[in-house]
Amino acid sequence: MKRRNFLSLTAGAAAATGLAEETACGNSGPADTTTGGGSGGGDAATYWFLSGPPGEPIRQGAVDRFNKANSGNQIKVTTFQNDTYKDKLKTAIGAGQAPSIIWGWGGGGLKSYVDAGQVDDLTDWFAQNAAVKNKLFPASFGPATVDGKIYAMPAETVQPIIVLYNKEAFEKAGVAAPPQTWSELMSILPKFNDKGIAPFSLAGQSRWTNMMWLEMLFDRIGGPEVFNNAYDGQKDAWSNPAALDALGKIQELINAKGFVKGFSSVTADSNADQALLYRGKAAMELHGSWSYGIIKSDGGNFIKDGKLGFASFPAVDGGKGDPTNVYGNAGQFLSISSKATDKQKETAKKFFASMLDDTEQQGWIDSGGVPIVQGSNAKLASSPDKDFLNFIYDVSSKAKNFGQSWDQALSPSSAETLLQNISKLFQLQISPQQFATNMNATIGK
Amino acid sequence: MSVSYTHLAFTIFGIVPLIGVLVLSFSSWTGLTQNVPFSGLDSWKSVLTDPGLPHALWITFLIMALSWLAQTPLSILIGVFIAGHQRYRAVLAVLFFIPLLLSQAAIAITYKMLLDPNFGLGASLGWGFLQQDWLGEGKLAIGVIIFVVSWQWIPFHSLIYQGGVRQIPTAMYEAAEIDGAGRVRKFFSITLPQLKYTIITSSTLMVVGSLTFFDLIWVLTAGGPADATRALAVDMYVRGFRSGLMGPASAIAVILVLLGLGLALLVRRLGGRDAAESQLEGI
Amino acid sequence: MTIVLDSREAGKAAHAAPSSNGRRPRWMQYNWLGGLAGWLWLVIVLVPIYWIVITSFKLQTDYFSTNPLVPPSSPTLENYRFVLENHFVRYFFNSVIVTLGAVVPAVVVSFMAAYAIVRGSAVSRFIRTVNAVFLMGLAIPLQAVIIPVYLLIIKLQMYDSLGAIILPSIAFAIPLSVLVLSNFIRDIPKELFESMRMDGATEWGTLWRLALPLTRPALVTVTIYQGLQVWNGFLLPLILTQSPERRVLPLALTAFQGQYNINIPAVLASVMLTTLPILVLYVVGRRQMLSGLTAGFGK
Known part of the structure; x- marks a missing residue:
């Protein structure tokens, strides 16, 4: 009895692992046209991406134009x-x-694909196709690069973190302009709270969303190297005095009813966070630039009536970070699956070279985004959203350092930790010190 | 005959994957490669020494116990009530049924919106006690999960009890009335004991079901705030799919399976059957 | 059980005069506690449903500027049009096929297995082992085994078919169904089996003519429970299918969620359209279902 159980167990285990191997092997051959997933399915390259507005029709449009122009791919x-x-x-x-083309966010996620040998190295291809590379913002290649090699094609739009504010709420509270410094920010909190308006939506x-606050504060106080040290695995990097200062400042803000x-x-x-802003229940919000599109579609006439203001994150008095530094998404990142057939890879590369043509750029601009193309600001002038778009273009292109969102970099x-x-931290359950200790424990893992 | 077919279907999709999971629990697979690197007991060591495990076990137990405690008495009460043959009670039974038909995603969206402190129920009615930080405070978040689970499943269990109550022969009540038993005594001396097997059935579904409870917690709180609602199934999912640690995630899956097995046996024993089983079935 | 009951009743009748059955006033007979619970629960059930109904007639742009509990001043059918244009009907029929295809075989097979386990455990070691294995399947969380299941489906060349959802759904429905059904079959008094055997019935005949009618309440319970699980299942369809032609309703819900936002009224309109047909089905079939839940022994 016992023996039989044992035998069947091992047989089953072998079957389970054997399966994994077989599917892996069977992938490059032509026989796998019937298997599911992406890479199979004959000659056509497969491409998965996110549905829904605003991106889906623009992405789909780019593919349709490509398919029409390239009957062989x-x-x-x-x-x-x-x-x-x-x-x-x-x-x-x-x-x-x-799928042959993997749509993603770059950074740590991309690195895990690289470590698993799942995506192709595109460094040589970019060297041969300098025009494709030079067309784009140099900063957009940061999250596409792992250990000095480029594994993804940057695409779509740049999305920095900015401060959005409700001009009407500012008027009501008697505050003239968004805060330029952290101490100014702390000092205007009571003015909003007295009028029953929350200073910040969150x-x-x-x-x-909370993380964006820490990204900006860490940078303003200690510069990009504070996080970069942690990212590079430097021991006790989270206990950096600048980090502790930033963590403490956030808790002060929470205690001062900042949110x-x-x-x-x-x-x-x-x-609901954008709704708080355009409904006047909150005066400001720190958020990605994509929230402009949300407010535009959900907020009625809020933008049309000129009630939305935008600004950069305030400087911190005595901070080391350059006030032009910004965090956010430097773009979207398209990789090529190493399991794709040669034909599919060829198609994918052709497609990459065709990306962000004028039509696609216009599509992104119309959706309220700035394409990651150098000089795309020339196209912004005719847009009804030109004030905002020019602001985003300036913030992104003039930033001394464009940092990647932490959760995507790590x-x-x-x-997850x-x-x-x-x-x-935001619930005040742990102190800055405890936060640092917990995070230091993840370094080197 | 039938057993072997069932067994086959179940073996293929139930047991083979389970063995796969057991194998994976001895690996350091990231879920991204096709070869599975083995690492002996590392995953088990990391899971068993992680303070997150007792916490997740505690949360799982808490959700299981509290949702049973919340659902059972109410389901019995409502079940007894709608077992009456009045027409309006039949209408009630129809209305009670609706939450069952909604998908977890729909329910989660509904409650997230209703519990929003600024645009939800509390703000709409202006009732201060409804304007809590429902999903932002650990204890409240657990309460919300229990409530939403009850909201969805009490109707179902009420229906089971309604069926159970209608099975009780009226003669028994008549006899008790002759003895001068009041409503309360009739409930405790007839209804409740007669519902024994219904209670066991309903409790099995509740208790075992709560172990694999995942969708609702995931869309409602994603295990948060912090780790306040991080039950085992959520913990496993986060480790496996979010953190890419398939080894430890599989170890937790194995723990879950063992727990479920233990619970199923416990429920059977509480049913008082095992002792007499062999004789009974020896016919 | 029937026998015990009868004798007790007979005993009672012997020494108590039927005339003195002491009728209490009507209001005291009303089940106040149950009534309170019932009505209170009705309110709790209805508030979110009311919200779903009225919000499905609002425009997304109005959602945050109107009171959530106040019906829209100018109701719109825009959301319903949007949902119906998004292949709702196809998703709906896919869901029906998957649910029926999974639940009917699962329940039938579980019933037969439960019968075999109850009737055969004492004589067959094999069946006892099978039972233990079933029990093990009880708490297999789908998320834990989804990758092996996915590999199996690809291996069987079933990826992106409705069958890919149906087969694992059957497997995952079996353990709990067998547990509940076997508990129920065990309750059937052994005298009944004995008398069937005396009448010369085969095991097969006993299964259908004795066990089936007596297990009906549990069968109905299990069918509804598993039916709802499959109907609302999300992970299996997500991982095991891909093309829009194979989408089921729970996946369709996510079609109204954009990259950064979610069209709440459209999601709710889709929820309404998903729920209504089942509700109608329930209202029509309720009598049948209730009698299923109530049928059983002791009558």
């Missing part, structure tokens, strides 16, 4: 919603069924 598209896309992609990659349940009441229950995916497991500790 076709791309087959499948779209997914944000959260489900990440799960789907991970499962597919794990099973050796990734979708605290979503955690990465909307109950911010930990506000979710970003429902856009390895997936460190990012980071977000959890940020959640605790």
Whole structure:
């Protein structure tokens, strides 16, 4: 009895692991046209990306134009919603069924694909196609680069973190302009609170929204190297005095009622945080530049009536960081699956070279975004959103340092620990010191 | 005959993957490669020494116990009530049924919006006690999960109890009335004991179901705030799919399976069957 | 059980005069506690549903500027049009196929397995082992085994078909169904089996003519429970299918979530359209279902 159990167990285990190997091997051959996933399916390159406005029609349009112009190289598209896309992609990659073109966020996620040998090195291709590379913002290649090699094609738009504010709320509270310094920021809080307006909106349940505050504060106080040291695995990097100062300042802001009441229950995916801003319940919000598009579509006449203002994150008195530094998404990042066939890879590269043509650039501009193309500001003048778009172009192109969102820069497991500790920090459950200790423990892992 | 077919279907999709998970728990797989690097007991060591494990176990237990405690008495009460043959009670039973039909995602969106401190129910009605930091405070968030689970499943369990109550022969009540038993005594001396097997069925579904409870917690709180609602299934998912640590995630999956097995056996024992089983079935 | 009951009743009747059955006033007979719970719960159930209904007639742009509990001043059908244009009907029929295809075989097979386990455990070591294995399957979280399941489906060349959702759904429905059903079959008095055997019935005949009618309440319970699980299942369809032609309703919900935002009224309109047909089905079939839940022994 015992013996039989044992035998069947090992047989099953062998079957399970054997399966994984077989699917992996079977991938390059022509026989896999019937298997699912991405890389199979004949000659056409497969391309998965996010569904929904504003990006989907623009991405789809780019593919359609490419397919029309290149009858010999076709791309087959499948779209997914944000959260489900990440799960789907991970499962597919794990099973050796990734799409030929992997749409992603670069940084730590890309590095994990590189470590697993799942994506191709594009350094040589970019060297041969200098025109493609030189067309784009140099900063956009940061998150595409792992250990000095480029593994992804930067695409789409640049999305810095900025301060959005409600001019009407400022008028009501008698505040003339958004704060230029941190001490000014702290000093105007009571003026808003006295009028029953929350100084800052924050979708605290979503955690990465809180993280944007730390990114900016760390940089303003100690410069980009504070986080970069932690990223590079320097021992006790999170205990840097600048880091502790920034963590303390955030808790001071929370204690001074800087954020909307109950911010930990506000979710970003429902856009309730933007609603607080355009409904005048909050005066300001620190958020990615994409929130402009959300306010434009959901906020009625708020933008048309000129009530939305925007500014850079304030400087911190005596801080070492350059006040032009900014964090955010330097673009989206498209990689080529190493499991794709040669034909699919060829198609993908052709497609990369065709990306961000004038039509696509115009599409992004119309959606309220700035394409990561050098000199795209020339196209902004005719846009009804030109004030905002020019501001974003300036913020992004003039930044001394354009830092990548921490959760996307870090390895997936460190990012998860980071977000959890940020959640605790914002609930005042842990002190800055404890935060640093917890995060130091992840260094070197 | 039938057993072997069932067994086959179940083996392929239930047991083979389970063995796969067991194998993976001895690996340091990231979920991204096709070869699985083995690392002996490393995953198990890291999981068993992680203070996150007892915490996740505690949260799992808490959600299981509290949701059972919240659902069972109410389900019995409502079940007894709608077992009456009045027409309006039939209408009530229809209305109670609706939450069951909604997907977890729909329910989570609904409650996230209703619990929003600025645009939700509390703000709409102006009732201060509804304007809590529902999803931002650990204890409240657990309460919200229990409530939403109950909201969705009490109707179902009420229906089971309604069926159970209608099975109780009226003669028993008549006999008790003759003895002069009041409503309360009839409930405790007839209804409750007669519902024993219904209670076991409903509790099995509740308790075992709560172990694999994932979708709702995930969309409602994602295990947060911080780790306040990070039950085992959520913990496993975060480690495996978010952090790319398939080894430790698989170890947690194995723990979950063992827990489920233990619970199923416990429920059977509480049913008082095992002792008499062999004789009974020996016919 | 029936026998015990009868004798007790007979005993009672013997020494108590039927005339003195002491009727209490009507209001005291009303189940106040149950009534309170029932009505209170009705309110709790209805508030979110009311919100879903009225919000599905609002425009996304109005959502945050109107009171969530006040119906829209100018209701719009825009969301419903939007949902129906997004292949709602196809998703709906896919969902129906998947649910029926998974639940019917799962319940039938579980019922037969449960019968075999109850009736055969004492004589067959094999069946006891099978039972133990089933129990193990109880708490397998789908998320834990999704990658091996995915590999299996690809290996079986079933990826991106409705069958890819159906087969694992059946497997995952079996353990709990078998547990509940076998508990129920165990409750059938052994005298009944005995008398069936005396009448010369085969095991197969006993299964259908004795066990089936007596297990009906549990069968109905299990069918509804598993049906809802499959109907609302999200992970299996997400991972195991890909093309829009194979999408089921829970996946369709995410179609209204953009990269940065979510069209709440459209999601709710889709929820309404998903729910209504089932609700109608329930209202029509309720009598049947209730009698299923109530049928059983002791009558």
